[in-house]
Amino acid sequence: MNNPLLNIENLKTSFRIKDDYYAAVDDVTLSVNPNEILAIVGESGSGKSALAFSIMGLHNKERTKIEGQINYKGENIANLPPKQLNKLRGDELGMIFQDPLTALNPLMTVGEQISETLLLHTKKTADERKKRVIELLNLVGIPRPDYTAGQYPHELSGGMRQRVVIAIAIANEPTFLIADEPTTALDVTIQSQILDLLRELKEKMNTGIILITHDLGVVAEMADRVAVMYAGQIVEVTDVNSLFKAPKHPYTRSLLNSVPSADQKGGKLHVIEGIVPSLQNLPRTGCRFKARIPWISEAAHADHPELLEVEPGHFVRCTCYKDFHFPEHQGGNV
């Protein structure tokens, strides 16, 4: 078997709040292979973006502590000096941010921003860069690329800005890409164009992709494997078919069960009763999902839940999945 492109081991990302550190990513172990899309799903606040920012080295170092390993092509890039990381980021790693406005420089035109990435990370001449900028804007479905290249971010709609962010992220055909909710702000037609683009990138360049999304339709359509995150931890990892056909962890089952139609395509994750606790209030021992399934007996939970391989390639945290059932008002034992 080939080595994974990205191999994260026991990653713990903690934020300083007042004088203490609180882990938003807690003991995460996962891998992404070349030519593979790993989807990460979970409610708001479960730590998906904190994980993505850790991989990309984008957290504020003064207020964040990163422990564990983030091995990219066999080299641990956790806590790499900023200069080395910047180079790696533009050369081989790409990130599509959730919020296109904060990702773009308001003082530079769209064309200048894309061109800057090419200038910093390729040997292209000014003419070649200009050509590539237009090619990229075309690729992400921007109608008049020549005209748009000369516009500033505030002159564009949210959807157009998001496409520019994607153009920057894929400008140098990254080997590894994180797409954090890449299509949330886009209408359905553009959404499917962008998803096609990501798939093409994966197949053409062998790119390994982490796709963070709330949209189970996107997961079903795009992912090879899926990691489900709850309260800073991965609670289940498996291939996409097993996730939809035989989900195990109560949290995964609740996410899938909360989609109104049996056909998950286009379905969004609905709110499960209760909320993800805030960082300071996260239970740090025992099953973190326990409080949201109070009808399941205490004895069903492991004292120190670990992510265990329960079937080949299918990992689940905590033993409570064995006894889990929905309460009557949620459809009983489905």
Ligand SMILES: Nc1ncnc2c1ncn2[C@@H]1O[C@H](COP(=O)(O)OP(=O)(O)OP(=O)(O)O)[C@@H](O)[C@H]1O
């Ligand atoms: N810089 C920070 N300082 C302190 N706490 C933070 C910081 N960034 C995130 N958090 C907290 O860490 C937890 C995880 O946040 P994160 O943004 O990673 O969640 P998420 O799963 O990406 O949510 P969403 O889907 O809304 O983007 C939350 O409790 C959040 O409030």
